[in-house]
Amino acid sequence: xxxxxxxxxxxxxxxxxxxxxxxxxxxxxxxxxxxxxxxxxxxxxxxxxxxxxxxxxxxxxxxxxxxxxxxxxxxxxxxxxxxxxxxxxxxxxxxxxxxxxxxxxxxxxxxxxxxxxxxxxxxxxxxxxxxxxxxxxxxxxxxxxxxxxxxxxxxxxxxxxxxxxxxxxxxxxxxxxxxxxxxxxxxxxxxxxxxxxxxxxxxxxxxxxxxxxxxxxxxxxxxxxxxxxxxxxxxxxxxxxxxxxxxxxxxxxxxxxxxxxxxxxxxxxxxxxxxxxxxxxxxxxxxxxxxxxxxxxxxxxxxxxxxxxxxxxxxxxxxxxxxxxxxxxxxxxxxxxxxxxxxxxxxxxxxxxxxxxxxxxxxxxxxxxxxxxxxxxxxxxxxxxxxxxxxxxxxxxxxxxxxxxxxxxxxxxxxxxxxxxxxxxxxxxxxxxxxxxxxxxxxxxxxxxxxxxxxxxxxxxxxxxxxxxxxxxxxxxxxxxxxxxxxxxxxxxxxxxxxxxxxxxxxxxxxxxxxxxxxxxxxxxxxxxxxxxxxxxxxxxxxxxxxxxxxxxxxxxxxxxxxxxxxxxxxxxxxxxxxxxxxxxxxxxxxxxxxxxxxxxxxxxxxxxxxxxxxxxxxxxxxxxxxxxxxxxxxxxxxxxxxxxxxxxxxxxxxxxxxxxxxxxxxxxxxxxxxxxxxxxxxxxxxxxxxxxxxxxxxxxxxxxxxxxxxxx
Amino acid sequence: xxxxxxxxxxxxxxxxxxxxxxxxxxxxxxxxxxxxxxxxxxxxxxxxxxxxxxxxxxxxxxxxxxxxxxxxxxxxxxxxxxxxxxxxxxxxxxxxxxxxxxxxxxxxxxxxxxxxxxxxxxxxxxxxxxxxxxxxxxxxxxxxxxxxxxxxxxxxxxxxxxxxxxxxxxxxxxxxxxxxxxxxxxxxxxxxxxxxxxxxxxxxxxxxxxx
Numbered sequence: 001x002x003x004x005x006x007x008x009x010x011x012x013x014x015x016x017x018x019x020x021x022x023x024x025x026x027x028x029x030x031x032x033x034x035x036x037x038x039x040x041x042x043x044x045x046x047x048x049x050x051x052x053x054x055x056x057x058x059x060x061x062x063x064x065x066x067x068x069x070x071x072x073x074x075x076x077x078x079x080x081x082x083x084x085x086x087x088x089x090x091x092x093x094x095x096x097x098x099x100x101x102x103x104x105x106x107x108x109x110x111x112x113x114x115x116x117x118x119x120x121x122x123x124x125x126x127x128x129x130x131x132x133x134x135x136x137x138x139x140x141x142x143x144x145x146x147x148x149x150x151x152x153x154x155x156x157x158x159x160x161x162x163x164x165x166x167x168x169x170x171x172x173x174x175x176x177x178x179x180x181x182x183x184x185x186x187x188x189x190x191x192x193x194x195x196x197x198x199x200x201x202x203x204x205x206x207x208x209x210x211x212x213x214x215x216x217x218x219x220x221x222x223x224x225x226x227x228x229x230x231x232x233x234x235x236x237x238x239x240x241x242x243x244x245x246x247x248x249x250x251x252x253x254x255x256x257x258x259x260x261x262x263x264x265x266x267x268x269x270x271x272x273x274x275x276x277x278x279x280x281x282x283x284x285x286x287x288x289x290x291x292x293x294x295x296x297x298x299x300x301x302x303x304x305x306x307x308x309x310x311x312x313x314x315x316x317x318x319x320x321x322x323x324x325x326x327x328x329x330x331x332x333x334x335x336x337x338x339x340x341x342x343x344x345x346x347x348x349x350x351x352x353x354x355x356x357x358x359x360x361x362x363x364x365x366x367x368x369x370x371x372x373x374x375x376x377x378x379x380x381x382x383x384x385x386x387x388x389x390x391x392x393x394x395x396x397x398x399x400x401x402x403x404x405x406x407x408x409x410x411x412x413x414x415x416x417x418x419x420x421x422x423x424x425x426x427x428x429x430x431x432x433x434x435x436x437x438x439x440x441x442x443x444x445x446x447x448x449x450x451x452x453x454x455x456x457x458x459x460x461x462x463x464x465x466x467x468x469x470x471x472x473x474x475x476x477x478x479x480x481x482x483x484x485x486x487x488x489x490x491x492x493x494x495x496x497x498x499x500x501x502x503x504x505x506x507x508x509x510x511x512x513x514x515x516x517x518x519x520x521x522x523x524x525x526x527x528x529x530x531x532x533x534x535x536x537x538x539x540x541x542x543x544x545x546x547x548x549x550x551x552x553x554x555x556x557x558x559x560x561x562x563x564x565x566x567x568x569x570x571x572x573x574x575x576x577x578x579x580x581x582x583x584x585x586x587x588x589x590x591x592x593x594x595x596x597x598x599x600x601x602x603x604x605x606x607x608x609x610x611x612x613x614x615x616x617x618x619x620x621x622x623x624x625x626x627x628x629x630x631x632x633x634x635x636x637x638x639x640x641x642x643x644x645x646x647x648x649x650x651x652x653x654x655x656x657x658x659x660x661x662x663x664x665x666x667x668x669x670x671x672x673x674x675x676x677x678x679x680x681x682x683x684x685x686x687x688x689x690x691x692x693x694x695x696x697x698x699x700x701x702x703x704x705x706x707x708x709x710x711x712x713x
Numbered sequence: 714x715x716x717x718x719x720x721x722x723x724x725x726x727x728x729x730x731x732x733x734x735x736x737x738x739x740x741x742x743x744x745x746x747x748x749x750x751x752x753x754x755x756x757x758x759x760x761x762x763x764x765x766x767x768x769x770x771x772x773x774x775x776x777x778x779x780x781x782x783x784x785x786x787x788x789x790x791x792x793x794x795x796x797x798x799x800x801x802x803x804x805x806x807x808x809x810x811x812x813x814x815x816x817x818x819x820x821x822x823x824x825x826x827x828x829x830x831x832x833x834x835x836x837x838x839x840x841x842x843x844x845x846x847x848x849x850x851x852x853x854x855x856x857x858x859x860x861x862x863x864x865x866x867x868x869x870x871x872x873x874x875x876x877x878x879x880x881x882x883x884x885x886x887x888x889x890x891x892x893x894x895x896x897x898x899x900x901x902x903x904x905x906x907x908x909x910x911x912x913x914x915x916x917x918x919x920x921x922x923x924x
Contacts, residue, residue, distance in 0.1 A: 156736075225745050225748045228745075229741060233741045233744060234741075259748060259755075260751065263756040263758075264755065267756055268759070270864075274856060278850065279850035280856035281851075282763065282767070287852050288767065288774040288776075288854050290853060293763060296766075297762070300759070573730040575727040575728055577719055577726045578719030585728070590723060590726075593728055595729040647882070647895070648881075648885075650891050
């Protein structure tokens with residue numbers, strides 16, 4: 001039943017052959033050498049410093065949600081960089097290959113990329129940015145922040161959490177290896193029927209695309225289940241639904257979307273696989289296939305996915321605006337309802353990605369109205385943020401700048417989205433770069449929110465703040481780049497420039513394209529500023545250490561535990577008394593009160609099973625791509641066997657005794673009191689109350705330490 | 714700065730949980746598994762949608778349609794095998810309430826045998842169809858038929874492996890929290906597959922036969 005292949009195949013290595021390695025490509029071959037040298041250098045450095053044991057014990061086998069979250073974010077940042085390089089290449093090709101007189105190098109008639117190579121680059125750019133940069137970055141933040149914000153010690157299923165990470169890593173590895181072995185899909189990031197059919201795309205590119213998506217979908221679904229269960233089951237006493245931080249609500253609504261929509265993607269791609277591997281006719285041009293079935297199935301996932309990535313970004317902004325406005329969030333309940341409404345409407349709008357399908361005026365009108373409905377809850381959110389800032393005591397630090405930048409982009413992206421929701425306009429600009437500029441504005445909202453969050457939560461996770469100067473420099477460079485790239489893109493869209501052009505026929509567009517090229521260069525400088533930010537911040541970390549409440553005006557629960565957060569999160573699980581617990585404690589002078597006794601804590605053990613399963617999944621994906629059947633079977637059996645092995649072995653966990661805990665807590669409190677030193681984080685209101693309470697020891701008396709509370713005695 | 718809204722008096726508020734608040738392992742696991750089953754149900758819903766779109770006359774491209782090759786009574790035997798398997802599993806779970814190890818093993822074993830019968834009938838049916846020249850590559854409509862039914866069969870296959878694993882765990886480990894939790898989640902899984910099968914039987918086999 002297996003299909004006939006155009007190229008060679010042998011039972012041992014499937015479709016692999018030496019000719020599949022693009023050693024003659026003038027761009028990829030030097031890159032390959034650089035990557036190999038870089039990897040060897042990294043491995044050499046780890047070996048030189050003897051860090052392998054540390055890496056294995058503390059990171060690769062960890063089930064700690066914060067470390068897993070950090071690794072998610074590292075994967076996301078690396079892939080964001082890769083996706084940026086793709087963007088740089090696309091911009092350069094379009095600035096260069098304009099008009100019939102433009103020169104060509106490296107085998108290209110115009111510019112420096114052949115059409116096939118260019119197609120692979122924009123496909124990889126889209127897939128990477130959405131599923132391997134934005135998604136892991138947001139999942140990483142949800143992983144780190146959600147359990148701390150609800151007063152939990154870990155996720156509901158720590159081992160599953162690790163598995164989700166390593167599946168995502170496997171997907172990242174699969175798409176990266178497609179650079180150097182074989183090629184990647186040239187059918188756009190979402191694929192079109194029937195071009196991805198074997199008949200029209202006989203190479204392995206589509207297979208790489210498909211299995212990468214499958215792995216990342218699986219990992220994200222598992223992560224979604226975990227976050228939902230964590231929010232429902234692991235909340236601290238007193239953390240009622242009405243007191244849940246908005247970021248948690250945003251994560252909840254986002255993961256409801258993930259849980260329900262990713263299966264649609266998995267089915268859509270599995271059916272593509274059935275076509276390509278078994279000769280089925282789901283999406284073929286003949287024999288009863290239906291081309292638009294694919295597009296519908298894909299966007300039934302695809303549009304909810306858009307809100308899956310934007311909702312956590314909204315949640316992040318809802319945490320950052322109140323903190324730096326020194327006010328509670330305006331309209332908590334409407335914010336929650338808006339998140340849930342967006343999650344609900346996300347299911348009703350998929351067809352607006354292809355109004356031109358020809359579904360007729362009634363269907364198009366229904367989807368048009370549904371699409372415009374999204375503007376209502378989103379508008380509610382925007383006004384809530386604006387009213388939060390209104391008459392607040394604003395601090396324009398780097399995190400706040402990024403958040404405000406996100407707000408402006410949301411306005412631009414949202415309003416152009418409203419334009420595109422009208423089918424009559426949509427027909428005019430369909431497949432033009434106007435659409436590309438619109439969704440980049442929206443995705444930039446996410447990028448801005450992510451950088452705001454990196455700055456905002458960095459001190460919570462690592463115990464020191466990032467450098468303000470470089471964070472702001474990066475912000476301004478990045479914003480200049482955004483303006484320079486996307487304003488001309490909107491204009492070109494109106495002029496009729498279609499997307500994905502490897503050759504631009506109209507020379508009148510060249511000035512705009514050159515401005516966009518300048519913009520991407522400015523973006524590159526912001527990337528350098530980011531590296532400088534990391535370097536300077538780590539170099540000066542001793543100066544920038546912070547206590548529990550890093551910003552002094554923080555509101556939600558994560559800010560009452562130590563910075564950096566200990567691996568057990570809370571020595572004693574907090575009892576929640578208010579919506580903004582940290583702000584409530586601070587304003588009532590309770591923030592330095594520590595628990596008076598500790599109990600044993602039950603913690604999960606680390607496990608190497610998750611990373612091995614990730615490795616096997618990568619092997620399975622690679623073997624499927626290259627049709628190495630024996631390896632598919634072997635890795636599948638190994639996966640099943642390992643899952644069964646883990647099921648038998650179980651994890652009894654270990655006990656962290658009260659004595660050990662007390663010792664670590666004393667150390668953390670001592671460290672914090674050295675940082676606080678009584679010069680900031682002083683209670684501003686109701687200082688005396690804690691002293692009146694006989695049942696609670698004041699912070700200073702518990703361990704005989706000096707604390708900012710002492711002078712009230 | 715306005716203090717955040719709270720009706721708790723800060724003078725008497727508890728700040729730390731003093732009651733060693735414990736999370737219930739079994740209910741946390743079954744909730745998560747229930748969520749997974751939701752995503753599994755979505756997977757089938759998408760397959761049904763695809764089947765619906767590909768069940769027009771032109772989807773079969775002039776080739777055989779389900780009316781030509783499905784056998785409702787044969788498939789009814791499959792249906793009975795699967796339902797009795799779920800029933801047998803249910804008896805096993807009754808035995809679990811009485812901490813009756815032998816009863817649980819018997820229930821699981823019967824569920825396994827009946828489930829294996831279901832799968833054997835399915836494989837036989839598919840082989841028979843292949844011998845008639847009806848396969849996944851025949852036409853879009855038949856592709857949808859084969860993939861929908863065989864994705865369900867794959868679920869049954871993995872369920873059978875899981876039943877075997879659980880029999881081994883009950884025998885070697887007894888009724889630990891983890892084993893009981895897994896028996897419950899496996900019950901949910903097995904039951905969902907039977908529910909899905911109701912839809913497959915009605916919409917694919919009966920409807921296909923009638924149309």
